[in-house]
Amino acid sequence: MKVLIFGSNGLVGSSVFKVLNTKSNYKEIIGSTRKDTNLFDYEETFNRINQTRPDVVVNAAAKVGGILANNTLRSEFIIENLKINLNILESLKLLPQIKLINLGSSCIYPLDAKNPIKEDYVMTGSLEPTNSPYAMAKLTAIEIGDALTKQYGNKIVNLMPTNLYGPNDNFSENESHVIPGLISRMHKAKQENIDAFNIWGTGKPLREFLYAEDLAEAIDFVIQNDINEKLLNVGSGIEISISELSNLIKEIVGFEGELKFDSSKPDGNPRKLLDTSKLFNLGWSPKTNLENGLDKTYKWFIESLS
Numbered sequence: 001m002k003v004l005i006f007g008s009n010g011l012v013g014s015s016v017f018k019v020l021n022t023k024s025n026y027k028e029i030i031g032s033t034r035k036d037t038n039l040f041d042y043e044e045t046f047n048r049i050n051q052t053r054p055d056v057v058v059n060a061a062a063k064v065g066g067i068l069a070n071n072t073l074r075s076e077f078i079i080e081n082l083k084i085n086l087n088i089l090e091s092l093k094l095l096p097q098i099k100l101i102n103l104g105s106s107c108i109y110p111l112d113a114k115n116p117i118k119e120d121y122v123m124t125g126s127l128e129p130t131n132s133p134y135a136m137a138k139l140t141a142i143e144i145g146d147a148l149t150k151q152y153g154n155k156i157v158n159l160m161p162t163n164l165y166g167p168n169d170n171f172s173e174n175e176s177h178v179i180p181g182l183i184s185r186m187h188k189a190k191q192e193n194i195d196a197f198n199i200w201g202t203g204k205p206l207r208e209f210l211y212a213e214d215l216a217e218a219i220d221f222v223i224q225n226d227i228n229e230k231l232l233n234v235g236s237g238i239e240i241s242i243s244e245l246s247n248l249i250k251e252i253v254g255f256e257g258e259l260k261f262d263s264s265k266p267d268g269n270p271r272k273l274l275d276t277s278k279l280f281n282l283g284w285s286p287k288t289n290l291e292n293g294l295d296k297t298y299k300w301f302i303e304s305l306s
Helices: 011-020 042-052 067-072 074-091 129-152 178-191 212-224 242-253 277-282 290-305
Strands: 002-006 028-032 056-059 099-103 156-161 163-165 196-200 206-211 231-234 239-241 258-262
Touching: 002 011, 002 042, 011 028, 011 163, 011 212, 042 074, 056 074, 067 074, 067 129, 074 099, 074 129, 099 129, 099 212, 129 156, 156 212, 163 178, 163 212, 163 290, 178 196, 178 242, 178 290, 196 242, 206 212, 206 242, 206 290, 212 231, 231 277, 239 242, 242 258, 242 290
Parallel strands: 002 028, 002 056, 056 099, 099 156, 156 231, 163 206, 196 258
Antiparallel strands: 206 239
């Protein structure tokens, strides 16, 4: 089996490339990045897929970021992600023999969705406003994929992971998600002997996290077992408050200052826990607990600085 991974340098793509290369079931794992394929261009995208002729395409390419980036770069988040998804999906329209594993996000679910959030809750209410452009791009990809399946017979599995973290994440100060943002900023605060560390929001929201290599294992599980569910949640099933998470990262990083929560800044969704029972019942479960995953991630971050 030959697998083509778009976005193979990012958090998810690099983990998928690493994990699939440890398995004996694959003939060839091909990574693709913006250096070899411009996914904003339909012809380049189609040519890459058509010339490679994989059995499976994994779409791990996306413009991603945390609350600040999503809320201030709203146009870029919807336009760039729409272009990527549209070009990959349209390229597969007349290649129905190629299976697509399309990576989405838990932000596709309504803000007031009942927790734990089931796959059936998609498009049943209003989105969380700070990242609605990104969510709309991901929802559009699901709808296009469904149309292709019904009209052309394509096999498309949309995986909706919970909040991801791990090596090769974006650790920039202003565009990162919560875990890499806290790690990089807290490490810097430790290096500069800062007494107090400011964190957006109240610290009360509950979040679920999944180590990126566990998602990669889930992708391998879906491929190997020829699972063809339209939509599958992928989570750990374990919640933690932002306050508890921050203190755990403080301990791992070794920061000795005080954590201060800024309630004037937005919290985002107060609670978001995915119902991953469908995938759990199929036989998959994550292997990495949060503390071990954070420890691995921080060690990778330190090595990346040298």
